[in-house]
Amino acid sequence: xxxxxxxxxxxxxxxxxxxxxxxxxxxxxxxxxxxxxxxxxxxxxxxxxxxxxxxxxxxxxxxxxxxxxxxxxxxxxxxxxxxxxxxxxxxxxxxxxxxxxxxxxxxxxxxxxxxxxxxxxxxxxxxxxxxxxxxxxxxxxxxxxxxxxxxxxxxxxxxxxxxxxxxxxxxxxxxxxxxxxxxxxxxxxxxxxxxxxxxxxxxxxxxxxxxxxxxxxxxxxxx
Amino acid sequence: xxxxxxxxxxxxxxxxxxxxxxxxxxxxxxxxxxxxxxxxxxxxxxxxxxxxxxxxxxxxxxxxxxxxxxxxxxxxxxxxxxxxxxxxxxxxxxxxxxxxxxxxxxxxxxxxxxxxxxxxxxxxxxxxxxxxxxxxxxxxxxxxxxxxxxxxxxxxxx
Numbered sequence: 001x002x003x004x005x006x007x008x009x010x011x012x013x014x015x016x017x018x019x020x021x022x023x024x025x026x027x028x029x030x031x032x033x034x035x036x037x038x039x040x041x042x043x044x045x046x047x048x049x050x051x052x053x054x055x056x057x058x059x060x061x062x063x064x065x066x067x068x069x070x071x072x073x074x075x076x077x078x079x080x081x082x083x084x085x086x087x088x089x090x091x092x093x094x095x096x097x098x099x100x101x102x103x104x105x106x107x108x109x110x111x112x113x114x115x116x117x118x119x120x121x122x123x124x125x126x127x128x129x130x131x132x133x134x135x136x137x138x139x140x141x142x143x144x145x146x147x148x149x150x151x152x153x154x155x156x157x158x159x160x161x162x163x164x165x166x167x168x169x170x171x172x173x174x175x176x177x178x179x180x181x182x183x184x185x186x187x188x189x190x191x192x193x194x195x196x197x198x199x200x201x202x203x204x205x206x207x208x209x210x211x212x213x214x215x216x217x218x219x220x221x222x223x
Numbered sequence: 224x225x226x227x228x229x230x231x232x233x234x235x236x237x238x239x240x241x242x243x244x245x246x247x248x249x250x251x252x253x254x255x256x257x258x259x260x261x262x263x264x265x266x267x268x269x270x271x272x273x274x275x276x277x278x279x280x281x282x283x284x285x286x287x288x289x290x291x292x293x294x295x296x297x298x299x300x301x302x303x304x305x306x307x308x309x310x311x312x313x314x315x316x317x318x319x320x321x322x323x324x325x326x327x328x329x330x331x332x333x334x335x336x337x338x339x340x341x342x343x344x345x346x347x348x349x350x351x352x353x354x355x356x357x358x359x360x361x362x363x364x365x366x367x368x369x370x371x372x373x374x375x376x377x378x379x380x381x
Contacts, residue, residue: 122271122275124271124381125270125271125274125367125370125374126270126271126272126273126274126275126276126278127274127278127367127370129275129278133275133279134278134279134282137272138268138271138272138275141275142271222283
């Protein structure tokens with residue numbers, strides 16, 4: 001009697017291209033900003049910061065107008081739902097689970113704060129500064145720089161936690177979430193509402209908004 | 224009629240009342256190394272503020288020449304005054320400071336670094352007074368180089 005290999009489990013579309021692109025470009029931008037900041041390459045640091053600003057602006061827009069799994073209204077949940085997820089009673093849906101959603105919100109907020117403070121930061125010699133620092137005093141710019149450095153430390157911990165969580169899902173729960181964020185789909189054997197994509201027009205509008213806003217920031221809103 | 228005391232001091236208040244002015248007088252006359260460190264720190268913060276002012280006021284089509292002149296003057300004065308900010312005994316041995324011991328152990332090198340600053344500072348003021356925007360940018364960049372030159376060797380990293 002020969003065994004017929006079981007068919008591979010059906011693949012479920014989860015993350016659209018913009019969401020995946022933003023995720024991995026954020027990783028790249030974060031690493032670049034870290035390295036350029038540490039090695040005093042502040043001209044490059046500003047550029048990678050601007051790139052991150054553009055990515056974040058787009059992600060926030062996509063969180064309101066993008067595909068269903070990218071929308072905050074679809075995955076951000078309150079504490080009760082987080083508890084129900086931890087208890088195993090959460091009704092599954094594609095995309096971020098309530099706990100993952102929490103980490104997404106935390107990371108996005110931290111990144112926005114990090115970039116926000118960076119835009120106003122002034123270095124100790126008053127020689128290097130963010131594009132919006134001209135609107136604040138030297139002392140305020142110095143304080144922004146200190147917050148920029150402090151929030152980075154917090155971000156590092158959160159990123160480490162994030163990576164640990166992904167590793168936990170991979171090795172303990174046997175779910176390859178990183179692969180899903182690359183391929184955009186995962187194996188799933190069950191009934192869940194399908195993912196609704198967003199139109200190409202929406203995507204283009206988002207890119208334009210992000211680009212315009214970032215450009216305005218580099219000009220310090222002084223046209 | 225109630226007799227009021229001539230001096231409105233209670234006995235235990237007399238000692239501090241006499242000592243406090245004496246302490247202020249002593250402090251004013253002999254700045255301790257810690258005070259010198261603090262003053263130096265404030266001078267450099269003032270210098271940082273001036274550099275920021277140069278950056279902020281020289282951008283765009285119409286630089287603020289009045290503000291630039293004020294900032295360039297501050298920079299020029301600092302470039303001269305800084306000779307007095309590094310008295311012996313005001314290094315890390317006296318308290319928390321980013322000034323490295325090399326300032327005193329390699330005094331000739333330090334003096335040369337300070338000279339680079341004081342040589343370049345007048346060029347900034349000259350460019351400002353000539354209302355030469357491109358000249359200001361160039362002088363500012365060159366000055367920044369003199370800051371880095373000294374800091375790389377004589378200031379502790381953060």
